[in-house]
Amino acid sequence: MDKLRFVLRRIVVTAALATFLLPVFGSAQEQVGGHSVPVVRPAAWVTDSVCSDDTHAAFHTCAIEAAKTFEPPRTVGGQPNLSGIWRRRSAAHESLQSHPRTLDDFGATSIVVNPSDGIVPLQPWAEAQRRYNRSAYIHHNAICRLDGLPVTMYMTGTYQFMQSSGYFLVQGEEAHAYRVVPLGNQAHIGKRLKLWNGDSIGRWEGNTLVVETANQNAKPWLDQRGRFYTDEAQVEERFTLIDANTIHWQATIDDPNVYTDSFTIALAYRRSTVENFEIWEEACFENNDLAAEMFMNVGYEIYPGITGDEARRLKAAWELEEGDR
Amino acid sequence: MSSSQFRFQLTAALFYFLPLLGAGQDYSPPRTEYGDPDLQGIWQVLNTAVWDIQDHPATLGVPAGQGVVIDGEIPYQAWAAEQREENFKNRLTDDPETSCKMVGVPRITYMPYPFQIFQTPDQIVFLYEYVHSIRNIFMNSIHPEGPIQWWMGDSRGYWDEDSLVIDVVHFTDQTWLDRSGNFHSESLHVVERYTRTGPNHMLYEVTIEDPEVFTESWKMSMPLYRRQEENGRILEYECYAYLGDEN
Amino acid sequence: MNLRAKKFFVPALCSVIGFFILRSAETHHSIAAQFDMTKEIAIEGLILEMEWRNPHAWLQIEVNSEDGQPEIWQIEFGSANSLYRRGWRRGDLPVGAKVSINGLPARDGSRVVGAENVTLPDGRTLFAGTGPES
Numbered sequence: 286m287d288k289l290r291f292v293l294r295r296i297v298v299t300a301a302l303a304t305f306l307l308p309v310f311g312s313a314q315e316q317v318g319g320h321s322v323p324v325v326r327p328a329a330w331v332t333d334s335v336c337s338d339d340t341h342a343a344f345h346t347c348a349i350e351a352a353k354t355f356e357p358p359r360t361v362g363g364q365p366n367l368s369g370i371w372r373r374r375s376a377a378h379e380s381l382q383s384h385p386r387t388l389d390d391f392g393a394t395s396i397v398v399n400p401s402d403g404i405v406p407l408q409p410w411a412e413a414q415r416r417y418n419r420s421a422y423i424h425h426n427a428i429c430r431l432d433g434l435p436v437t438m439y440m441t442g443t444y445q446f447m448q449s450s451g452y453f454l455v456q457g458e459e460a461h462a463y464r465v466v467p468l469g470n471q472a473h474i475g476k477r478l479k480l481w482n483g484d485s486i487g488r489w490e491g492n493t494l495v496v497e498t499a500n501q502n503a504k505p506w507l508d509q510r511g512r513f514y515t516d517e518a519q520v521e522e523r524f525t526l527i528d529a530n531t532i533h534w535q536a537t538i539d540d541p542n543v544y545t546d547s548f549t550i551a552l553a554y555r556r557s558t559v560e561n562f563e564i565w566e567e568a569c570f571e572n573n574d575l576a577a578e579m580f581m582n583v584g585y586e587i588y589p590g591i592t593g594d595e596a597r598r599l600k601a602a603w604e605l606e607e608g609d610r
Numbered sequence: 611m612s613s614s615q616f617r618f619q620l621t622a623a624l625f626y627f628l629p630l631l632g633a634g635q636d637y638s639p640p641r642t643e644y645g646d647p648d649l650q651g652i653w654q655v656l657n658t659a660v661w662d663i664q665d666h667p668a669t670l671g672v673p674a675g676q677g678v679v680i681d682g683e684i685p686y687q688a689w690a691a692e693q694r695e696e697n698f699k700n701r702l703t704d705d706p707e708t709s710c711k712m713v714g715v716p717r718i719t720y721m722p723y724p725f726q727i728f729q730t731p732d733q734i735v736f737l738y739e740y741v742h743s744i745r746n747i748f749m750n751s752i753h754p755e756g757p758i759q760w761w762m763g764d765s766r767g768y769w770d771e772d773s774l775v776i777d778v779v780h781f782t783d784q785t786w787l788d789r790s791g792n793f794h795s796e797s798l799h800v801v802e803r804y805t806r807t808g809p810n811h812m813l814y815e816v817t818i819e820d821p822e823v824f825t826e827s828w829k830m831s832m833p834l835y836r837r838q839e840e841n842g843r844i845l846e847y848e849c850y851a852y853l854g855d856e857n
Numbered sequence: 858m859n860l861r862a863k864k865f866f867v868p869a870l871c872s873v874i875g876f877f878i879l880r881s882a883e884t885h886h887s888i889a890a891q892f893d894m895t896k897e898i899a900i901e902g903l904i905l906e907m908e909w910r911n912p913h914a915w916l917q918i919e920v921n922s923e924d925g926q927p928e929i930w931q932i933e934f935g936s937a938n939s940l941y942r943r944g945w946r947r948g949d950l951p952v953g954a955k956v957s958i959n960g961l962p963a964r965d966g967s968r969v970v971g972a973e974n975v976t977l978p979d980g981r982t983l984f985a986g987t988g989p990e991s
Contacts, residue, residue, distance in 0.1 A: 361643045389889045461744050480846045565938050566760040570850045571711045572910035579891050582965035757947050
């Protein structure tokens with residue numbers, strides 16, 4: 286056991302050292318003198334911006350100010366033009382909260398901007414449930430499920446945004462995920478229709494695209510730490526260009542079954558600089574049998590999601606059990 | 611026959627035949643904000659092509675249907691005709707749709723689920739309800755060099771007057787053209803034409819070419835219908851999520 | 858040729874560099890759910906074929922086990938699209954070539970390796986760099 290700890294400590298230390306040697310988002314290898322070395326590439330996105338995103342809290346504050354005076358480029362229809370290929374900045378899919386670089390994680394600062402401590406305000410029973418989730422269930426993305434909202438907006442790294450006067454379309458290449466948001470004064474679909482990506486309706490408020498999402502089936506997680514929500518969750522997103530190459534995105538998640546209060550996450554999308562980039566087909570389920578089998582073999586099950594009713598029952602039971610201690 | 615009767619009959623004949631000369635082309639579709647024919651909206655077929663693209667009688671769970679193959683026959687090579695029969699016998703297990711895989715082109719168009727078309731000048735995107743399949747049609751550009759195998763192929767589009775023409779290559783050999791075992795190889799080459807024929811109708815024509823399987827190219831044709839519901843959406847059919855816990 | 862499937866703890870520097878073959882900024886699921894990140898595995902075999910697929914491309918190699926019987930091992934790469942974008946195509950696979958694989962062993966004990974480094978006999982890394990033309 287001591288030997289194991291010694292070796293694992295060496296691994297962690299080496300990994301920490303490696304952060305100084307490697308570019309931020311991984312690299313290809315090239316042959317130099319007969320062995321592989323990482324290729325250091327310049328960032329594939331515009332780095333020049335009015336707001337840096339070294340921490341998301343600082344970016345969020347800066348972006349809200351910058352949005353007040355920025356006059357965005359517009360589409361033919363007169364709306365701020367969000368179209369293009371965008372890189373999301375942060376490995377929030379690993380954890381919404383600050384987490385370090387490890388062998389398994391790229392690491393990131395917390396994208397939770399409200400509350401200001403950067404901690405996701407899970408109710409106590411839900412924190413216990415989260416820990417159980419993480420050990421018992423496989424993350425939805427590993428078995429090719431859709432990501433829901435807000436996770437669709439940070440699960441993958443490269444996005445294509447397209448818009449018309451009637452629709453806003455978000456596409457990620459990974460597992461051919463997409464969401465389409467009708468714009469204008471639409472009504473949500475009926476409450477009994479629960480969808481993986483829920484039902485989204487968008488509208489313009491000044492230079493900000495506001496998107497309300499309901500009707501989720503709550504089967505995806507918020508991050509790989511097992512943070513979750515119920516089918517009663519309401520999500521409000523806001524997309525605002527703050528300079529020609531940066532979109533400020535924020536999402537407020539409201540689910541009183543799980544969280545002590547609604548909370549807000551925010552991150553930056555930077556415009557990609559890759560020439561002539563085309564989104565190509567990335568099938569997932571069609572060739573994922575072996576990986577799925579490997580997850581099941583080590584005991585993971587598929588996360589079943591959770592309804593508002595189930596959450597309330599679990600909470601009551603947990604508080605009965607734990608409340609008196 | 612008097613000359614006035616003759617003139618009447620001639621005029622009647624012209625009225626009868628004229629629309630056939632330019633079927634679908636006498637309708638001038640509205641334009642997008644970018645000036646292209648507007649194909650946008652939610653569309654769906656109303657036929658039974660997904661079951662069998664040729665004429666087929668009904669059987670339990672399967673409605674009868676008139677085929678969508680022009681001239682009725684599919685020009686299989688001899689070995690391929692036998693393979694098709696074999697596929698038919700094993701269709702309940704061997705059809706990739708039964709294991710919830712993507713179904714390729716053109717079958718995705720005539721699946722019994724709606725799809726949405728979204729247009730910009732450089733790219734047209736088809737969004738399908740069936741397992742959130744999506745096709746990015748890159749306009750006026752060339753295919754990447756193969757060999758590449760994608761379930762939905764690689765699509766490159768251009769406008770031919772008011773018709774959207776899409777050239778599709780780079781397929782796997784894993785998809786079937788319908789549920790009855792009509793199939794293709796990796797060499798499949800599909801050319802689609804989408805032409806608005808009225809406010810709520812579109813003509814979908816497909817040319818299929820595959821030198822490994824067919825003796826010559828052949829065509830399908832069918833109408834697409836605009837979904838009329840207010841507040842309509844494409845929803846989700848996440849087929850493989852319904853398959854069971856091991857998936 | 859003997860199977861060399863050693864499981865041993867190594868200073869993880871090479872695995873940190875190497876594991877980026879398997880991952881990228883576009884990453885999805887946790888590697889640790891599938892592979893044992895505390896260990897390294899090294900095997901040698903002959904290339905049989907490769908499935909050029911997404912979300913992962915799979916290299917199949919034939920390895921001689923200790924009792925001389927051939928075993929098929931699957932080596933998990935990143936997506937086929939990442940290879941296509943760098944110019945690699947199916948025909949570039951040197952079928953029959955002997956390769957040395959370093960990677961992460963499967964948590965479930967199956968004959969699957971999460972590739973970190975796939976080296977040809979002349980020392981070149983399989984599918985390295987920007988493509989076969991460069």
